[in-house]
Amino acid sequence: MRNRRPFLKLLLLALALALAGLLQGTEAVRLWGLKPNLVLALLVAASFFVARLPEYLVLVAVGLSALRFSNLFSPELLAVAASSLLAFLAGARLPGKPWVNNLALIAAGQLLFYALAARGFFGAPLTMLQEFVYNGVVGAAAFLILRRLFPAEHEAKFRD
Amino acid sequence: MQFIVFVGGVAALFGFLWSGGEGDALARRAEAGERLAATAAAPAALTSRFLNGGATAARVRALEVENQNLRAQLHAASLEPVPVNGEEGARALRAKRYSTYPFNHQNLVIVGAGAEDGVAAGAAVTVESHLFLGVVSEVHRDYSVVRTVFDDGMKLAVKIGEAGVEALFLGGRNPRLTLIAKDAALSDGAAVWTADRKVPFGLLVGELTGSAADAADAFQEAALAVPYDLGRTSEVVVRLP
Numbered sequence: 001m002r003n004r005r006p007f008l009k010l011l012l013l014a015l016a017l018a019l020a021g022l023l024q025g026t027e028a029v030r031l032w033g034l035k036p037n038l039v040l041a042l043l044v045a046a047s048f049f050v051a052r053l054p055e056y057l058v059l060v061a062v063g064l065s066a067l068r069f070s071n072l073f074s075p076e077l078l079a080v081a082a083s084s085l086l087a088f089l090a091g092a093r094l095p096g097k098p099w100v101n102n103l104a105l106i107a108a109g110q111l112l113f114y115a116l117a118a119r120g121f122f123g124a125p126l127t128m129l130q131e132f133v134y135n136g137v138v139g140a141a142a143f144l145i146l147r148r149l150f151p152a153e154h155e156a157k158f159r160d
Numbered sequence: 161m162q163f164i165v166f167v168g169g170v171a172a173l174f175g176f177l178w179s180g181g182e183g184d185a186l187a188r189r190a191e192a193g194e195r196l197a198a199t200a201a202a203p204a205a206l207t208s209r210f211l212n213g214g215a216t217a218a219r220v221r222a223l224e225v226e227n228q229n230l231r232a233q234l235h236a237a238s239l240e241p242v243p244v245n246g247e248e249g250a251r252a253l254r255a256k257r258y259s260t261y262p263f264n265h266q267n268l269v270i271v272g273a274g275a276e277d278g279v280a281a282g283a284a285v286t287v288e289s290h291l292f293l294g295v296v297s298e299v300h301r302d303y304s305v306v307r308t309v310f311d312d313g314m315k316l317a318v319k320i321g322e323a324g325v326e327a328l329f330l331g332g333r334n335p336r337l338t339l340i341a342k343d344a345a346l347s348d349g350a351a352v353w354t355a356d357r358k359v360p361f362g363l364l365v366g367e368l369t370g371s372a373a374d375a376a377d378a379f380q381e382a383a384l385a386v387p388y389d390l391g392r393t394s395e396v397v398v399r400l401p
Contacts, residue, residue, distance in 0.1 A: 007166035018173050019196060022189055025259035027391030028197030033310075033333035034264050058170060065177040066189070067262055070270065070298065070305050076263055118265035127333075131264055 009150055010055055013046050014062045016142075021066020034127065036134035039063040040113065043084035044105045045142035047091050048098055049150050056088050079116035083109030099143055106139040107132055183302030186270055190258035221392070225288065228387040232290030232364035235353065251400045252289070253277060257393055258303065267310035267331070269294070269390070273398050274302040284359040284399045287388045292354055292363040293396055304398070309335055309365065309386060316358075318365055320382075321350035329365060329384070337368070340380040346371045352384060360399060 020038035029035050043063055050056045063084075064077050087105040094101040110132055114121045121128065176192075178185055255273035273279050283296040285306045294308035307314060314331025325344040327337040329352070337352065346368055354363040364387065371382035 007162035011166050011169040014170055014173060018177065022193035023196055024262040025189065026193040026197045027260055028201060030391070035262065037263065062170065062173055065174060069259060069261055069268070114265065117263070121265040127264065
């Protein structure tokens with residue numbers, strides 16, 4: 001059934017991103033010393049369900065606003081923005097099933113994030129792998145939930 | 161109509177996240193985040209309370225932190241010629257702990273005290289009065305950023321136990337001590353104190369939980385247990401210049 005409420009969908013996504021950003025600033029999401037990048041994982045999953053760039057940019061702005069720690073234009077926030085835009089632009093062009101592409105883009109987004117924000121972190125590959133597991137679980141769950149809620153949007157973005 | 165609802169909703173979100181002064185916005189976001197986390201964790205907390213006598217366990221944890229802090233105060237009082245300040249006229253202030261850094265390559269927290277409160281960069285920050293948490297790295301008007309002992313970049317000279325064995329503290333997800341003399345006698349549970357010129361002397365960093373040295377190594381290394389849970393710490397003490 002075609003979704004008849006596109007703006008309410010965007011509002012739901014914006015709210016989810018705001019909540020994810022707020023949660024990411026607490027210690028509650030820390031598992032075995034690491035935090036998942038909830039906002040990045042959610043933005044990548046959402047990129048498969050938002051067809052227009054201006055709408056996606058609003059979601060990115062909401063996510064970054066909730067995630068902002070101290071400085072407005074920190075390298076970390078710019079890196080999250082770059083990683084999520086990569087997902088939005090590349091998602092429809094990747095071969096393979098969308099849920100696999102979702103995980104691949106989360107991994108690529110995480111690598112791009114650390115390449116832009118903290119290159120030294122590449123010296124801890126096990127830590128990065130652990131974080132990818134967390135991000136992948138969050139991103140996969142978000143993708144499945146969004147596909148159940150908004151199947152028409154998902155198909156529309158990938159239709160020729 | 162849908163567009164109006166969407167625009168209104170997003171505007172309300174941005175208003176919540178950005179309105180007011182910087183410190184007010186940070187405090188509001190931090191409180192919202194903590195309430196969200198508490199709500200999400202409510203079922204688990206309820207189960208824990210039922211299975212583990214949760215209220216009693218929380219009280220025990222609080223008593224453990226208080227006990228460690230009292231030990232640290234006694235140790236500080238025994239050091240000469242360090243002056244011991246009482247609450248009145250003390251060169252320290254209490255501040256709320258706001259958000260923690262949302263990514264994994266640094267471990268920072270924001271505290272609700274800044275330049276207008278007299279906070280200076282490099283100031284030591286503790287849990288209670290004598291449990292070392294970290295050092296102020298950025299100072300803003302009404303809030304500051306603290307680099308904690310869980311940050312990979314935290315390095316401090318420390319001393320171990322009553323004998324004062326010298327060591328280097330390395331921060332991170334699993335804080336540890338290194339450059340310990342190979343012939344030094346260490347025991348589990350030995351207290352580790354700050355001994356670095358950058359921070360006040362004699363603050364409790366943690367306790368030894370195990371040491372090891374290969375035959376080929378020139379030094380011992382040891383693991384460290386920090387005496388508090390940062391997630392359960394809502395207030396910190398910032399030392400003033």
